[in-house]
Amino acid sequence: MNKLKISNYILGVLLISSTLSCKDFLDREPTSYSSSGFYQSEAAVEDGVSGVYASLNINLAFNLPFNIMLDHWTGFAFERAENTTIGAGGSLNPDNASVSQWWTASFNTVSRANAVLVGAEPYLDKLEGKxxxxxxxARVLRAFAYCNLVTAFGKVPLFEKPVSQEDYNVERTNEDVIVDFLLADLDACLNDLPWIAENRGRVDRAVAYGIKARLALLAGSLNFGGKGPAYYKIAAESAQAVIGQRQLAANFEDLFNKAGQQKADVRNESLFEIIYSDKGIKKTHMIGFGQVSRNYGQTGRHPSQILADTYECKDGLRIDESPLYDPKKPWANRDPRFRYTLWMHKDTVEGNTNGTETGRVKMILDVYQPTTQIFNFATQTWNSGVNADINSGAAWTSFANAGVGYMWKKYSNEKVESIGAQTCNSIIMRYPEILLTYAEAKIELNELDGSVYDAINQVRNRSKMPNVSADRIGNQQKMRQLVRRERKVEFALEGLHFSDMRRWKIGDLENEGPSYGYPLPTRAANGSVLQEGYDLVTPDMVPNFKKTARHDLNDIANYDAYKSKLKVRDLNRFWDDKFYLFPIPQRELDLAPALGQNDGY
Incomplete structure (x- = not known):
């Protein structure tokens, strides 16, 4: 076995098939090019870097972009099988297939980037064009991969060049050393990037600064190397460099469907995307198919009640503080992002099962009854039909049974394309992350000024939410609460909460017990519904956010006062602080014991 194959085996490199024009190139061994003088031309370098981009096509579930799955490894969402996610029953262990795949795929990106960067080094003086x-x-993509690795695993090996046989039993590198290397590396390449990429899907200077800010915010929050304040300063400065260079899209909903993503303002907000296409060799995903009603999809992933209850009322107050909140009608008078992100009982949903007029679907969600209203497009009438979320062999997976009464509307509200073959892009970084990262870093530095409030207001105002309230101005703790709340409701299902839960150390709060949901109905002896749950709700059925000061700060709802009246799942859910880091995959330890295991595994 040659050195490259050994190193690939050490890292668990998984060569993911590419739909790009450089497929044959990707099927070869990249480092063999670096040793044979392959990267001497612009075309060769472009081919190599295309291979790095292709490595981002990581599916942690069937045909599902990786960022969609990440938030389902937190308390804000879950898969349909109970007690399978992190903190829910102990499935997180060194043999976990998803954990191993995340390690493998991330190091695959590092490996490909290193091959191109080192291979081109001897020819830098003669390389022309772009x-x-x-x-x-390639440097930005390598930094992105390492950001994901450090978030998930903590200390990992730092490879600045292709791995050789001498690296067989490498030790892991401290997080601050990795972050410092990446921050300097990103600084060195900023001026070689345009502010906005000519081709959608490629990274640019805004993304490079964004990755710097994301890395530094992580390092500041976790105080890597005891340098927390210095990292917060870097996070704020990096984000500030992008502010004003990009802009927010006019409409939040446009960001997550095919038609909306064609708009120029959406392109401007979407800094970094995984690109899909319905042209030529098609490249599709099926995000929507795995999260909609059983009446036209195969529900597998569900939002949690504690996420739903994080959304403020439209007056800018939390639901336990706002006079506008009605527990009988929890969908009313809420932050518009609630309705843009989630579907629930009695909502009208639309979709498409095959991408044609005959595949159009329009129906009323019902969490209680075996029948529901389904729209007939041929006759333009509403008719009663079987509700597969309640009355079908697969109903156990539905939002009413495996879920707690909510479905993801984000990435599912697709009326033209088939939800089983979607080509809307999967967004990795948006301009609001820049704004909220800037605000959070400044808040943690206790540098509260007009620029902080303006950054948060921009994000809130786009969704017609009021400005930062007067009682928060100058109050670090209240501003910390607000910026965390904004990150949750703005970025749900986009993969950022996976890192945020770890940075804020709130895994125990999100996963401290069972998952509760919609109010239960009363039933007859034969199981039929006598009175629907929302009709039984009493005014006192408002969640308690003040179980502890930490619950209050992080907007984590508690339902103990009326939990017997609610749908429940994950009865054996628990949290162990070791879950803040993934275990090093056992197959990697078998190959390289010097890696060592994270504490507790």
Whole structure:
């Protein structure tokens, strides 16, 4: 076995098939090019970097972009099988297949980037055209992969060049050393990148600064190397460099469907995307198919009640503080992002099962009854039909049974394309992350000024939410609460909460017990519904956010006062602080014992 194959085996490198024009190139061994002088031309460098981009096509579930799955490893969402996610029954262990795949795929990106960067090194003086830009893109993608690795695993091996046989039993590198290397590396390539990429899907200077800010915010929050304040300063400065260079889209909903993503303002907000296409060799995903009603999809992933209850009322007050909140009608008078992100009981949903007029679906969600209203597009009438979420062999997976009464509307509200073959892009970084990262870093530094409030207001105002309230101005703790709340409701299902839960150390709060949901109905002896749950709700059925000061700060709802009246799942849910880091995959430890295991595994 040659050195490259050994190193790939050490890292668990999984070569993911590419739909790009450079497929044959990706099927070869990249480091063999670096040793044979392959990267001497702009075209060769571009091919190599295309291979790095292709490595981001990581599916942690069937045909599902990786970022969609990440939030389902937190208390804000869950898969349909009970007690399978992190903190819910102990499935997180060194043999967990998803954990191993995340390690493998992330190091695959690092490996491909290193192969191109080192292979091109001898020829930097002669490379022309956009070669330096492409090499800068490789550095940004390598930093992105390492950001994901450090978030999930903590200390990992730092590879600055292709791995050789001498690296067989490498030790892991401290997080601050990795972050410092990446921050300096990103600084060195910033000027080789345009502010906005010519081709959608490629990284640019805004993304490079965004990755810097994301890395530094992580390092500041976890105080890597005892340098927390210095990292917060870098996070704020990096984010500030992007502020004003991009802009928010006019409509939040446009960001997550095919038609909306064609708009120029959406393109401007979407800094970094995984690109899909319905042209040529099609590249599709099926996000919507795995999270909609059983009446037209195969529900597998569900939002949690504690996420739903995080959304403020439209007056800017939390639901336990707002006079506008009605527990009988929890959907009323809420932050518009509630309705843009989630579907629930009695909502009208639309979709498409095959991408044609005959595949159009329009129906009323019902969490209680075996029949529901379904729209007939041929006759333009509403008719009663079987409700597969309640009355079908697969109903156990539905939002009413495996879920707690909510479905993801984000990425599912697709009326034209088939939800089983979607080509809307999967967004990895948006401009609001820049704004809220800037605000959070400044808040943690206790540098509260107008720029902080303005950054948060921009995000809130786009969704017609009021400005930062007067009682928060100058109050670090209240501003900390607000910026965390904004990150949750703005970025739900986009993968950022996976990191945020770890940065804020709130895994125990989100996963401290069973998952509760919609109010239960009363039933006859034969199981039929006598009175629907929302009709039985009393005014006192408002969640308690003040169980502890930490619950209050992080907007974590508690339902103990009326939990017997609610749908429940994950009865054996528990949290162990070791879950803040994934275990090092056992197969990697078998190959390289010097890696060592994270504490507790």
């Amino acid at each position: 070669s330096k830009q492409y090499l800068a893109e």
